[in-house]
Structures are given as structure tokens and as C-alpha cells.
Amino acid sequence: MRDRTSKEQRLSRRAVMVAAGVGIGTGAFPAHAQSSEGDLAQEIQALPNISGHEHWGSIPIIGNCDGGFHADLKAGIEPENASLFDLLFEPYSGMNFQAMGVDPHADAKAQGLESMADWGRKDPQSAWQSAKRIYQPARSTGWFSCTAQGIQALYDVDLHALFDDSSSNIEPVLRLDQAIRERYRSLVAWYKEAMQKLRIETILRPVQLEFGYRQDNAGERDILSPLLRIDQYCSFYQKRTSAIEFCVQHTGVDPKNADEFREFLSKCFEAADKTGFRGTKQLQAYSRPLNFERPKDSDVCFEATDDREKRRIFGNFVVYECMELTAKRDWPHQVHVGTHNVPRSEPLALEPLVRAFPQVRFVLLHCWPFIRESAYLAKSRPNVFLDTCWTPVLSPAIFREFMDLTVGYLPDIKVCIGHDSTSIEMAAGSAAVSRSILSQVLEERIQSKFLTMDSAIALAKRYLADNAREVYRL
Numbered sequence: 001m002r003d004r005t006s007k008e009q010r011l012s013r014r015a016v017m018v019a020a021g022v023g024i025g026t027g028a029f030p031a032h033a034q035s036s037e038g039d040l041a042q043e044i045q046a047l048p049n050i051s052g053h054e055h056w057g058s059i060p061i062i063g064n065c066d067g068g069f070h071a072d073l074k075a076g077i078e079p080e081n082a083s084l085f086d087l088l089f090e091p092y093s094g095m096n097f098q099a100m101g102v103d104p105h106a107d108a109k110a111q112g113l114e115s116m117a118d119w120g121r122k123d124p125q126s127a128w129q130s131a132k133r134i135y136q137p138a139r140s141t142g143w144f145s146c147t148a149q150g151i152q153a154l155y156d157v158d159l160h161a162l163f164d165d166s167s168s169n170i171e172p173v174l175r176l177d178q179a180i181r182e183r184y185r186s187l188v189a190w191y192k193e194a195m196q197k198l199r200i201e202t203i204l205r206p207v208q209l210e211f212g213y214r215q216d217n218a219g220e221r222d223i224l225s226p227l228l229r230i231d232q233y234c235s236f237y238q239k240r241t242s243a244i245e246f247c248v249q250h251t252g253v254d255p256k257n258a259d260e261f262r263e264f265l266s267k268c269f270e271a272a273d274k275t276g277f278r279g280t281k282q283l284q285a286y287s288r289p290l291n292f293e294r295p296k297d298s299d300v301c302f303e304a305t306d307d308r309e310k311r312r313i314f315g316n317f318v319v320y321e322c323m324e325l326t327a328k329r330d331w332p333h334q335v336h337v338g339t340h341n342v343p344r345s346e347p348l349a350l351e352p353l354v355r356a357f358p359q360v361r362f363v364l365l366h367c368w369p370f371i372r373e374s375a376y377l378a379k380s381r382p383n384v385f386l387d388t389c390w391t392p393v394l395s396p397a398i399f400r401e402f403m404d405l406t407v408g409y410l411p412d413i414k415v416c417i418g419h420d421s422t423s424i425e426m427a428a429g430s431a432a433v434s435r436s437i438l439s440q441v442l443e444e445r446i447q448s449k450f451l452t453m454d455s456a457i458a459l460a461k462r463y464l465a466d467n468a469r470e471v472y473r474l
Contacts, residue, residue: 013380018156029384039445040453041439044460047199049431050468051418053281053334053365053389054203054224056191058422059086060117061184067243069112072229076217082184084177085120088131090422092393096138104134119195124177125170132163142395146421146429153428154194155179189217194424195223198431200464204278204418205474206334208232208243209250209268212275225278225472227334230322233265233316234284237304256295269325276470280326282319285345288312290335292353294320323357332361332385332471338370339390347374347397354381363416366390368398370404378414385471386410389418392433393426399434403441408450412459416468438463 011116013251034349053091057071061079064070072078079086089104097104108119116134119127138144139160148159157176165172183190195201206227215221230242248254251267284290293316300317301310326333337347347370354362367374378384391399400432406415417438419430442456451459468474 017388040443040456041436043457044435044442044464045199045248045441047457047461048201049199049217049417050201050464050465050472050474051203051389051420051427051431052363052387052416052468052472053418053420054205054427055420055422056203056205056424056427057187057221059090060115061086065242066239066247067232067241068208068229072205072208073214073243075211075215076220077105078187078189078217079184080122082181082187083117083120084173084180085117085127085131087151087180087423087425088135089116090426092143092422092426093138096141096143097134100137102134107134120177124174125168128170128173135163142393142398142433143426146393146395146426146433148429149432149458150423150425150427150429153432154197154425188217188223191220191223191424194428198424198428200427200431202474203427204468206281208246209272210243210246212272212277213250221276225474226272226276227279227281228269228277230280230282230318231284232266233322234282234318235262235311236318237302237314238311255302257302258300258317261302261317265318265321265325269322269329273329277331278474279331279333281323282322283336284315284319285336285338287342288315288341289344289349290337290347290353291349292316292319294356319353320356323353323360327357327359330359330473332363334363334365334387337364337367337374339366339368339394342369346370349378351377351381354384358383361385363387363471365420366394367402368394371402375405375409379410384469385414385416387416387418388434389416389420392437393421396433396437400437400441403438407441407445407459412462413467413470415463416471417463435464 055069057077058069059082061082062070062077066457067073095106105115108114108116108127111119111204113122116127116131135144151157151159155176162173163177203224204227205224206229206232208229211226232241236244248266250271251264253260253264253267255261255264295313297318300314301423305311321333323333335350347367350362360382364374365387366389367386368391374386378386388399388402391402417434419427421427421430438460442451442460445451445454446456
């Protein structure tokens with residue numbers, strides 16, 4: 001609940017404006033219809049945020065293996081030598097370089113090193129000059145904007161100014177690099193400090209089952225709730241990763257048929273439940289259409305195969321069995337929609353699955369370029385919700401499109417604002433972009449008399465935290 005004194009002061013200011021006849025026709029509207037853009041932005045800045053989808057720790061210095069990012073396999077991994085280059089050349093940056101048709105690590109490889117992060121640790125002067133050249137065409141992207149705003153918010157350093165500096169003075173870059181190194185040496189403590197500053201209450205992160213059993217720093221569990229990735233189960237026979245081997249060893253079941261696979265999944269979910277998991281997540285939209293039909297056991301192939309149709313049917317089997325177990329626990333289920341594998345990641349294909357499990361709260365992630373289709377599904381089905389995560393990183397304009405459509409079309413309980421970032425610095429920038437654009441959109445609705453100040457703030461509270469709190473039963 002907002003501070004009562006603050007509210008009374010705001011209403012008092014409006015009343016004075018009305019009494020003084022400020023503006024044309026101010027006396028024709030009740031005080032609660034008036035608005036000050038600065039007041040609204042300040043109110044929204046002060047609201048808490050729950051990010052329902054994050055990948056913090058998915059940076060080069062922590063790295064990955066065949067089972068996924070190490071940060072998804074073990075809680076509280078704290079790197080000893082993280083750097084600015086780990087934040088600049090993290091996984092999401094690769095999409096921009098791919099679009100440019102360049103290898104961002106080519107200069108580093110020419111020096112006999114594997115990556116820009118390695119070069120930055122060995123020779124920051126030379127690596128920085130290379131980074132400035134490589135990044136020049138990408139500095140207008142949402143990714144760079146979010147990273148820059150996050151660094152500004154958390155380190156009080158203007159990344160754009162560092163890139164614009166044509167001198168050979170490396171000292172400001174080295175100071176920022178050193179500040180990042182110091183914070184990442186106590187990463188969990190840094191998470192907690194930064195989250196308090198950013199007003200992020202908690203995050204949810206999709207991880208592997210073994211995350212619940214392995215840890216370097218148990219304190220990371222204080223700031224997140226894990227979600228169980230089901231992707232590895234969908235490719236069980238095609239790719240026996242370390243994450244899958246852990247599940248087989250932990251459950252004692254190496255399934256060879258439908259009944260054994262159900263037993264295997266049931267034991268995996270039981271283990272996840274006992275270790276505090278709060279839901280499930282899948283990313284099949286990156287590799288196949290989202291039309292899941294429930295197959296007969298006799299139609300499912302329980303072995304590795306080169307037949308794509310057989311693999312698709314097996315995936316259907318796994319998804320339906322996982323949804324049964326998710327429904328049993330009153331868990332939500334996250335589904336990637338759009339952004340890759342377009343147009344086969346179109347969300348309307350999910351409707352049969354959504355109808356089959358009305359007790360499961362389906363959260364559609366990203367949604368772009370299918371924002372309209374996703375919003376339609378959320379409006380037509382009571383168990384479908386949307387998460388804006390990653391859209392500011394793709395482009396602030398895409399997040400603006402999301403807000404322009406959903407505010408006014410969907411009930412306020414349907415949208416969550418998350419960030420989907422590989423680092424807390426990127427999340428900080430995404431949060432800044434999200435709050436700013438949300439303020440602008442709601443201010444326009446107030447000025448058009450579609451919303452009052454109080455109803456706009458109530459919507460912002462739901463989008464930023466309350467809806468996620470309800471969806472994930474936090």
C-alpha cells in the first residue's frame with residue numbers, strides 16, 4: 001500500500017491547481033483525474049519488482065557445459081576474475097554480432113586467445129580498442145542500451161562516454177573493470193545489494209534439477225526461486241547431457257518405455273518439489289512448432305532416432321506428462337513464444353495444451369513478434385499470462401508496443417514485467433527502461449481520461465510485482 005501522507009500531499013497539490021484555475025477546464029474534472037508526469041514516474045520508480053524469468057550468472061567467466069550454463073547446475077557460483085568484458089561479450093550480445101556477420105572474438109583469436117574476455121584480462125588496453133570498433137554499429141540496440149543503463153545505475157559510470165572517448169586513456173575503463181571484479185568476487189552479496197537498490201524483491205530462474213542439490217553459496221537461494229527446465233527430458237534419448245545423467249543417477253531410473261519414463265519424471269518432480277522449485281519451463285519454441293498433441297504410448301519411440309517425426313511425438317509425450325505433474329503441484333509453466341524459429345513459434349498453437357490443463361498457469365515469455373496473438377490467448381483463456389521479459393533488451397520500442405497493446409486490452413492481472421538478463425547489470429538497465437516506458441504509457445492514458453492516477457499506479461503495481469507474486473504463489 002502506498003504511503004498515505006504521500007497520497008494526501010499529491011491530492012492536495014491537485015486541489016490547489018483546481019482551485020487556482022490552472023489550465024483550461026481544470027475545474028471540469030475531479031481532482032483524481034489530474035496528473036503530474038513527474039509524480040507518476042516517481043511513484044512507479046518506488047514500486048517493487050519481481051522478475052519472473054532471469055539467467056543471472058550466464059556469463060563467460062562462469063561458463064557452460066553440455067548440461068547448460070554452470071549457473072543453472074550449481075547455486076551460488078562466484079567467479080574470481082569477472083570483468084567488464086564478461087558483461088560486454090555475454091551470450092545475448094552474440095545475436096547482434098551474428099546480425100552484423102562478424103565474429104566478435106576474431107581479434108582475440110588472432111592474439112592466440114579464445115575470447116574477448118580472455119584478451120581483456122591479459123591486455124585490456126588493446127582489447128578495449130578492439131571492443132570499441134566492434135561495438136560501434138551495435139550501440140543503438142536495446143541490448144547495449146540496457147547494459148549501459150544498468151552500469152550507470154549500479155556503478156555510476158557512463159558506458160557511452162567510455163566508448164566515445166577517442167583518447168588512449170584507459171584509466172576510466174580500468175576503474176570500472178576493477179569495480180566489477182570486486183563485486184563479482186562476492187557475487188551473492190552483490191546480487192542482494194544491487195537488488196535492494198533496484199527494488200527487485202526476488203527473481204525466478206529456470207535451472208536443472210541438480211541446482212537444488214549442489215551449491216557454492218547457499219545464499220543465492222535467498223534471492224531466487226528455481227523453475228525446473230523440462231527441455232532435457234524432451235531430448236532424453238538424443239542428448240545424454242550431464243544434467244540428464246544427474247537425474248538418472250538421483251532417481252535410480254533409466255527409462256526404456258512409457259511406464260518407466262513416467263516413473264522417472266515423477267521422481268524428478270518429487271525431488272524438485274522437495275528442494276523448493278516453484279514451477280516448470282520449456283523452450284521448444286526455439287526448435288519446433290508449439291502444437292503439442294497427446295500421443296498414445298504405442299506411438300512413442302523410447303530410443304534415439306534420426307526420424308524427426310518420432311522425435312516430435314516423443315516431445316509431445318514428455319510435455320503432456322510434465323504438465324500432469326505440474327498441475328498436480330499447482331505450479332505455473334513458462335513457455336518461450338516468438339523471438340526465434342519464427343513463424344513456427346506462434347503461440348495460438350498452444351491453445352489445445354492450455355485447454356487440456358486449465359489448472360496450470362501458462363506464462364508466455366517474450367511474445368514478440370506475436371504480441372497480439374499472445375494477448376488474444378491471454379484474453380480468451382483465464383490460465384494464460386504474459387511476461388514482457390527480454391523485450392527491452394531486444395528493443396525499447398518492442399516493450400513500448402507491448403505496453404500500448406496490453407494496457408487497455410487485457411485485465412490488469414494478466415501481465416508481468418520481467419527482464420530475462422544474463423547479469424544483474426543488464427537486468428538493472430531493463431528495469432530502468434521498463435519503468436520509464438510504463439510511466440509514459442500510463443501518463444498518456446491519464447491525460448486521455450482512460451485512467452486516473454490511482455488506477456494507473458494500481459496497474460503498475462500489478463505489472464511490476466503483484467501478478468508475478470500470484471502466478472508463482474510467492
